[in-house]
Amino acid sequence: xxxxxxxxxxxxxxxxxxxxxxxxxxxxxxxxxxxxxxxxxxxxxxxxxxxxxxxxxxxxxxxxxxxxxxxxxxxxxxxxxxxxxxxxxxxxxxxxxxxxxxxxxxxxxxxxxxxxxxxxxxxxxxxxxxxxxxxxxxxxxxxxxxxxxxxxxxxxxxxxxxxxxxxxxxxxxxxxxxxxxxxxxxxxxxxxxxxxxxxxxxxxxxxxxxxxxxxxxxxxxxxxxxxxxxxxxxxxxxxxxxxxxxxxxxxxxx
Amino acid sequence: xxxxxxxxxxxxxxxxxxxxxxxxxxxxxxxxxxxxxxxxxxxxxxxxxxxxxxxxxxxxxxxxxxxxxxxxxxxxxxxxxxxxxxxxxxxxxxxxxxxxxxxxxxxxxxxxxxxxxxxxxxxxxxxxxxxxxxxxxxxxxxxxxxxxxxxxxxxxxxxxxxxxxxxxxxxxxxxxxxxxxxxxxxxxxxxxxxxxxxxxxxxxxxxxxxxxxxxxxxxxxxxxxxxxxxxxxxxxxxxxxxxxxxxxxxxxxxxxxxxxxxxxxxxxxxxxxxxxxxxxxxxxxxxxxxxxxxxxxxxxxxxxxxxxxx
Numbered sequence: 001x002x003x004x005x006x007x008x009x010x011x012x013x014x015x016x017x018x019x020x021x022x023x024x025x026x027x028x029x030x031x032x033x034x035x036x037x038x039x040x041x042x043x044x045x046x047x048x049x050x051x052x053x054x055x056x057x058x059x060x061x062x063x064x065x066x067x068x069x070x071x072x073x074x075x076x077x078x079x080x081x082x083x084x085x086x087x088x089x090x091x092x093x094x095x096x097x098x099x100x101x102x103x104x105x106x107x108x109x110x111x112x113x114x115x116x117x118x119x120x121x122x123x124x125x126x127x128x129x130x131x132x133x134x135x136x137x138x139x140x141x142x143x144x145x146x147x148x149x150x151x152x153x154x155x156x157x158x159x160x161x162x163x164x165x166x167x168x169x170x171x172x173x174x175x176x177x178x179x180x181x182x183x184x185x186x187x188x189x190x191x192x193x194x195x196x197x198x199x200x201x202x203x204x205x206x207x208x209x210x211x212x213x214x215x216x217x218x219x220x221x222x223x224x225x226x227x228x229x230x231x232x233x234x235x236x237x238x239x240x241x242x243x244x245x246x247x248x249x250x251x252x253x254x
Numbered sequence: 255x256x257x258x259x260x261x262x263x264x265x266x267x268x269x270x271x272x273x274x275x276x277x278x279x280x281x282x283x284x285x286x287x288x289x290x291x292x293x294x295x296x297x298x299x300x301x302x303x304x305x306x307x308x309x310x311x312x313x314x315x316x317x318x319x320x321x322x323x324x325x326x327x328x329x330x331x332x333x334x335x336x337x338x339x340x341x342x343x344x345x346x347x348x349x350x351x352x353x354x355x356x357x358x359x360x361x362x363x364x365x366x367x368x369x370x371x372x373x374x375x376x377x378x379x380x381x382x383x384x385x386x387x388x389x390x391x392x393x394x395x396x397x398x399x400x401x402x403x404x405x406x407x408x409x410x411x412x413x414x415x416x417x418x419x420x421x422x423x424x425x426x427x428x429x430x431x432x433x434x435x436x437x438x439x440x441x442x443x444x445x446x447x448x449x450x451x452x453x454x455x456x457x458x459x460x461x462x463x464x465x466x467x468x469x470x471x472x473x474x475x476x477x478x479x480x481x482x483x484x485x486x487x488x489x490x491x492x493x494x495x496x497x498x499x500x501x502x503x504x505x506x507x508x509x510x511x512x513x514x515x516x517x518x519x520x521x522x523x524x525x526x527x528x529x530x531x532x533x534x535x536x537x538x539x540x541x542x543x544x545x546x547x548x549x550x551x552x553x554x555x556x557x558x559x560x561x562x563x564x
Contacts, residue, residue, distance in 0.1 A: 088311040
């Protein structure tokens with residue numbers, strides 16, 4: 001089968017999802033609480049790390065969008081069965097998946113803008129660094145949304161899904177060096193940069209911090225740049241393609 | 255498009271779940287719908303109605319057999335089938351954080367219907383379902399019946415050539431149900447075809463030109479409501495409370511069904527006088543009424559269950 005994308009209905013579904021999410025403004029607000037709390041901790045403990053933590057908070061926030069896709073896709077399917085309305089229609093499965101993911105991204109953009117303003121206030125970045133930040137965030141969004149959508153299709157009960165959502169958030173957002181500099185990790189375990197830069201969230205954070213030239217980060221070697229950039233781009237692209245494939249496959253149960 | 259809206263031949267579906275025995279949900283269902291028909295699938299819970307609807311609407315792959323919608327194979331060419339169908343899923347709910355008006359409009363636009371037509375159809379569907387007054391309230395604030403009406407309105411607004419409705423009037427009050435019936439009649443008059451499942455046999459009778467009774471994944475009977483009622487041995491039912499003592503004598507007049515102390519005789523109009531005389535002789539009250547579709551359904555399905563268990 002040729003991998004041709006069909007976009008029927010995507011912009012409408014994107015707008016629908018954005019509207020649905022904006023009605024749940026409280027969830028958008030509470031989705032930023034962990035990041036805000038960590039920023040306060042870092043501000044109290046070591047304010048020099050604050051710009052770096054803000055970048056981590058932005059990456060983490062975008063990763064959470066994927067978890068929001070997980071919950072929304074599962075909720076629509078299990079609780080409302082609205083996926084059946086859309087799958088038995090001219091709207092393509094990839095439009096359903098991408099429309100939902102982009103709609104949630106748009107709805108969750110305001111907290112990101114706030115974090116960006118704080119970052120620019122604390123550490124004005126070059127155009128190249130801002131470009132890197134946007135690219136890195138988009139890559140994390142593609143990876144996380146696709147992963148979230150995939151996992152959402154594996155379960156038939158919302159309660160079963162919640163622990164996985166929490167596990168992923170901690171595995172990708174808290175454990176790897178997202179909120180703290182990579183150099184803190186490599187000080188103790190020299191080779192730890194390899195697995196850290198293979199994880200999309202920490203590779204995204206490291207790339208942005210390195211391009212922005214944040215001194216606390218310690219910079220990246222050429223090899224580290226290649227590993228971080230290569231793995232992030234590859235993982236995001238492969239995961240997005242898999243997400244589209246999976247959306248098509250699961251539009252119809254076997 | 256062909257005049258045959260849907261044609262299913264020997265459709266089978268077996269569900270395999272890890273750690274559980276395989277379940278044969280469909281065991282060779284064949285049926286057909288002509289363009290413009292309203293057809294009901296009747297059956298007990300788990301009879302296979304929803305499975306069939308999901309296969310026909312491209313949401314589920316059959317284990318074997320073929321289903322064609324307007325000549326397009328639902329397995330081989332789902333992308334050609336999908337623009338032609340619309341589905342009200344069983345126990346489906348609207349987006350809670352959209353109003354019914356927003357939900358219907360968004361769905362029509364997602365199906366590629368232009369803005370102007372979509373707006374006109376939204377108003378029409380809301381009016382037909384009698385939910386104009388709550389059209390601009392978030393669906394989360396609506397009653398269960400109103401939410402269900404919003405779901406049905408979303409689908410009827412599509413005016414898709416073939417509509418599948420899985421228990422569309424569940425939770426609706428009698429007025430709302432009749433509103434759905436009128437809308438479906440209007441749609442089929444325009445040329446749409448409707449296949450629905452329902453547990454309300456009065457609804458099936460009032461709405462459907464033909465019925466399929468499904469049990470254990472097979473079609474037991476197909477025909478008009480009257481033809482199905484004929485299959486139980488008569489068109490009239492005589493109810494005789496406390497008539498157990500007459501059971502043997504009454505059995506010569508037709509089919510006997512007992513329910514508690516009441517004996518029912520299913521028979522034709524030509525035997526009524528004899529039965530009434532017999533009841534009066536024993537000073538028993540007797541009332542005559544038509545055989546209902548529900549009684550016919552219970553008999554047909556009950557017979558099938560007895561045979562399977564036997």
